[in-house]
Amino acid sequence: RASISGHTQVVVILAHPVGHIRTPAAMNAHFAAAGQDAVIVPMHVQPDDLAAVVDGLRRLRNLGGIIVTVPHKETIAALCDDLTDQARLVGAVNAIRVQPDGRLLGGQFDGEGFCAGLVAAGHAIRGRRIWMAGAGGAAAGIAFALLRQGAGALAIHNRGAARAEVLVARLRHAFPGREIAAAGADPADHDIVVNATSLGLHPGDALPVDCTRMTPGMLAAEVVMQPEVTPFLRAAAAIGCATHPGLPMLTEQVPILARFVTARDWAAG
Ligand code: NDP
Numbered sequence: 001r002a003s004i005s006g007h008t009q010v011v012v013i014l015a016h017p018v019g020h021i022r023t024p025a026a027m028n029a030h031f032a033a034a035g036q037d038a039v040i041v042p043m044h045v046q047p048d049d050l051a052a053v054v055d056g057l058r059r060l061r062n063l064g065g066i067i068v069t070v071p072h073k074e075t076i077a078a079l080c081d082d083l084t085d086q087a088r089l090v091g092a093v094n095a096i097r098v099q100p101d102g103r104l105l106g107g108q109f110d111g112e113g114f115c116a117g118l119v120a121a122g123h124a125i126r127g128r129r130i131w132m133a134g135a136g137g138a139a140a141g142i143a144f145a146l147l148r149q150g151a152g153a154l155a156i157h158n159r160g161a162a163r164a165e166v167l168v169a170r171l172r173h174a175f176p177g178r179e180i181a182a183a184g185a186d187p188a189d190h191d192i193v194v195n196a197t198s199l200g201l202h203p204g205d206a207l208p209v210d211c212t213r214m215t216p217g218m219l220a221a222e223v224v225m226q227p228e229v230t231p232f233l234r235a236a237a238a239i240g241c242a243t244h245p246g247l248p249m250l251t252e253q254v255p256i257l258a259r260f261v262t263a264r265d266w267a268a269g
Contacts, residue, residue, distance in 0.1 A: 009038035009064030009262050014053065014072050018044040022225065023067060026254045038064050038262050047071060054079045058102065065261025066096035066104075073108075073137050080106035086148075089174055090141045095257045107260050110138050111145025113253025114223065120252055121244055123192070123219055126150035131187035133208035134196030135163040138223050142196050143167060147175045155183035155190065157209070159197075185210040192219045193236070200230035207232055216240030223249055 015021050027040045045053050050072055057063055068076050073092040077083060080093060081103035087093050093106030115125055130151050132139060135158035146154060154171070158164035164182045171180045187193045187209050195208040201224050209232065214220070220236030225246040233243045 004039055005037075006062070007037055008062070009036075010060070010062055011038060011040040011064040011067060011258075011261055012043045012057065013040055013067040013069060014043050014045045014050070014076070015069045016044060016046055016071060018042050020226075021069060022250060023069065023254065023257075026251060027067070027258055030254050030258050034258075036258075036262070038258075040067065045072065047075065050075055051079060054104075058104070063098055065098060067257060067261065068094050068096065077106055080104045082106070084108065086111070086141075086144060089144050089170070090137075092137045092141065094141075095260050097261050108141055109253050109256050109260065110141035110249070111143070111148075112141075112256055114138075114142045114221075114249045115145045115149050116252035116256070117248030118192075118221060118244060120248060123221075123242075123244065125192075127152040128191040129153040129155075129189065130192045130194060131155045131157070131183060131190040131209070132194040132196050133157050133185075133199070134194075134223075135160070135167045136197070139196035140167055140170075142194065142223070143171055144174065147171060147178060147180070153179035153181075153190075155181050155187075157183045157185055186213045187218070188213045188215070190218065192221055193241075194221045194223070195230070195232050196223050198224065200224040200232055201226065205231065207235060211235040211239065214239050214241055218242075219244060222246045225250060 024040050024042050031038045073094050077093045082105045084107040087106045087108040090108045095107045097105045156164045168182045197208050199205045199208040218241045220241045221244040223246045224230050237243050
């Protein structure tokens with residue numbers, strides 16, 4: 001970027017730990033490409049300090065918005081004044097817009113980013129039968145977004161089965177009459193198999209799904225960004241499945257997040 005001045009919109013991203021996060025580089029590149037006088041700065045915030053930090057941010061007059069990542073996404077929802085429908089459904093916030101009256105509006109775009117990544121790569125969602133591993137924050141956002149975008153069926157498998165049951169109950173309540181179920185590790189008879197767990201981040205992690213039950217023609221989609229080719233994607237490719245990596249979930253989400261926090265014409269919907 002050319003320069004930062006007193007007119008620059010300052011966006012912060014709150015995280016703990018902070019060293020590994022990739023959103024600042026992607027979002028600053030987005031601001032520069034768009035010619036937007038805005039900058040995003042990483043802020044390392046311990047969980048116990050989150051409420052005090054948000055209170056302090058409310059007093060900054062040039063705050064362009066707040067991006068939120070691990071482990072603050074759920075806690076910060078309770079510190080917002082208003083929530084978008086998606087944030088209320090998911091129970092988590094990953095972007096905060098400062099409204100003209102100063103009230104903080106929390107939004108949740110992980111699922112939208114994931115779906116936008118699939119669509120940008122040419123993969124349809126409407127009518128597709130989807131099997132997903134995971135029931136944490138990312139998985140919840142993805143599940144609500146997939147159903148909102150017309151997924152034909154959604155089966156959810158999680159290590160902690162009770163967490164999957166709770167998510168399934170919330171999804172059924174939000175989407176009555178749709179085919180939504182808790183599932184075992186077998187993804188047979190589905191079109192898209194999603195890893196929405198953190199398995200694959202660390203060397204030696206188990207596979208998130210029984211890959212021996214995957215068949216050519218299925219699409220294997222990942223949320224883990226590093227490594228770029230996870231053991232799950234490698235196993236799926238060896239079977240003959242198409243694969244979709246974790247990075248597009250971030251890259252497609254960046255312009256959505258930037259617009260939500262900084263655009264003056266954004267309207268709650
Ligand atoms: P959470 O901590 O909320 O959830 C973690 C999920 O992974 C849970 O379903 C958990 O199961 C499961 N899990 C963790 N360890 C194991 C294990 N050893 N065996 C089986 N299951 C396991 O994290 P998030 O949902 O916020 O994040 C999940 C992943 O998504 C992370 O890798 C994160 O980096 C990635 N992510 C990627 C984004 C992108 O843009 N590409 C955006 C946001 C997140 P259980 O409930 O049983 O503990």
